[in-house]
Amino acid sequence: MTERVRRYWRRRNRHWPGRGFRLQVARRTLQVGVLVLLVVIPTLSLYDNLRNQRDEVGIEARWDTSLVHQLVEDLDDPSRVTQSVRGSVWTLKVGELVISDPLAVIDFIGAARVIFDHFLITALIPVLASLLLGRVFCGWLCPADLLFELGTKIRGWTGIETDVGFARITKFAILALGLVAGVVLGTQIFAEIYPPRIIGGELYLWITFGVVSAGAWFFLALLAFEIFVSRRFWCRYICPGGALYSLLGRWRILRLTLVAQECTDCTRCNAVCEFGLDPMRGRFGQECNNCGLCVRACAPGALVYRVGLRPRDGRDVLPAAEAQVS
Numbered sequence: 001m002t003e004r005v006r007r008y009w010r011r012r013n014r015h016w017p018g019r020g021f022r023l024q025v026a027r028r029t030l031q032v033g034v035l036v037l038l039v040v041i042p043t044l045s046l047y048d049n050l051r052n053q054r055d056e057v058g059i060e061a062r063w064d065t066s067l068v069h070q071l072v073e074d075l076d077d078p079s080r081v082t083q084s085v086r087g088s089v090w091t092l093k094v095g096e097l098v099i100s101d102p103l104a105v106i107d108f109i110g111a112a113r114v115i116f117d118h119f120l121i122t123a124l125i126p127v128l129a130s131l132l133l134g135r136v137f138c139g140w141l142c143p144a145d146l147l148f149e150l151g152t153k154i155r156g157w158t159g160i161e162t163d164v165g166f167a168r169i170t171k172f173a174i175l176a177l178g179l180v181a182g183v184v185l186g187t188q189i190f191a192e193i194y195p196p197r198i199i200g201g202e203l204y205l206w207i208t209f210g211v212v213s214a215g216a217w218f219f220l221a222l223l224a225f226e227i228f229v230s231r232r233f234w235c236r237y238i239c240p241g242g243a244l245y246s247l248l249g250r251w252r253i254l255r256l257t258l259v260a261q262e263c264t265d266c267t268r269c270n271a272v273c274e275f276g277l278d279p280m281r282g283r284f285g286q287e288c289n290n291c292g293l294c295v296r297a298c299a300p301g302a303l304v305y306r307v308g309l310r311p312r313d314g315r316d317v318l319p320a321a322e323a324q325v326s
């Protein structure tokens with residue numbers, strides 16, 4: 001690394017190429033990977049349909065299906081590859097493994113008013129991950145989070161500072177009300193308003209039929225609202241999935257912790273936190289998604305990951321000697 005590059009990063013008071021940076025590279029790679037997967041799944045499904053109809057012309061007419069054709073045509077059984085991954089972030093099937101968003105499970109079971117054991121089990125991995133790692137789906141996998149974070153960047157680039165706050169409890173109320181309404185009306189409420197599900201559904205429509213539905217406009221309106229009126233409005237105040245993951249992650253054992261002696265009260269960590277938390281005081285609460293943006297922003301390295309129980313007073317603060325730096 002040249003001295004010039006070093007100086008640039010020092011000016012920006014960032015770690016390069018420290019753990020905070022590496023963490024963000026890993027996070028962005030995963031987020032982009034999920035978005036790519038949401039494009040690949042409908043493309044494979046479309047290719048499969050065209051191949052079953054022996055529609056060679058249809059396959060060659062599109063660059064994406066034609067590319068898939070070139071990749072799988074020499075295989076003995078192309079359908080083993082093209083059918084190996086199905087679904088979306090709502091319910092994903094990879095080979096024989098089925099993983100469902102816990103919100104999808106309670107939404108479906110509530111609407112059907114029947115407990116399907118086999119469906120319940122498909123939420124086990126995300127539930128366990130949230131109990132161990134906190135609200136990580138939001139910060140590391142949700143495709144909506146990536147786009148909403150882009151909205152925050154646009155706010156920064158354009159100098160928009162308007163930020164109307166709402167009560168955080170709203171999202172828990174929406175989770176409870178949506179569940180009750182789903183049971184009473186016998187319909188899946190959350191499926192209609194959940195951004196990751198909307199993104200997956202709209203990509204499917206666009207790739208398969210070349211159209212988008214009202215969901216796309218709903219999402220764009222939401223993004224515009226976040227850019228112009230309220231930073232991270234949906235995830236902070238409204239999202240029922242975020243509410244559920246927050247509840248599950250309340251007693252997470254991978255916890256960010258403030259090493260009090262190292263902190264210089266510069267407030268950078270609080271400024272970058274997308275969820276409006278207070279890492280500078282060790283108040284990560286149940287909503288922290290372990291995204292590590294605050295770790296990256298903290299020049300003296302006062303924020304570290306540790307494995308442990310939730311402190312009684314809810315404040316994750318450690319003296320330096322006890323900190324286990326990740």
Ligand code: SF4
Pocket residue numbers: 137138139142143144145195196234235236239240241242243
């Ligand atoms: S709160 Fe909802 S939309 Fe936001 S990141 Fe979490 S699951 Fe995605």
Ligand code: SF4
Pocket residue numbers: 256272273274275276277278279284287288289290291292293294295
């Ligand atoms: S406190 Fe840090 S890790 Fe937690 S959500 Fe905020 S920026 Fe991300």
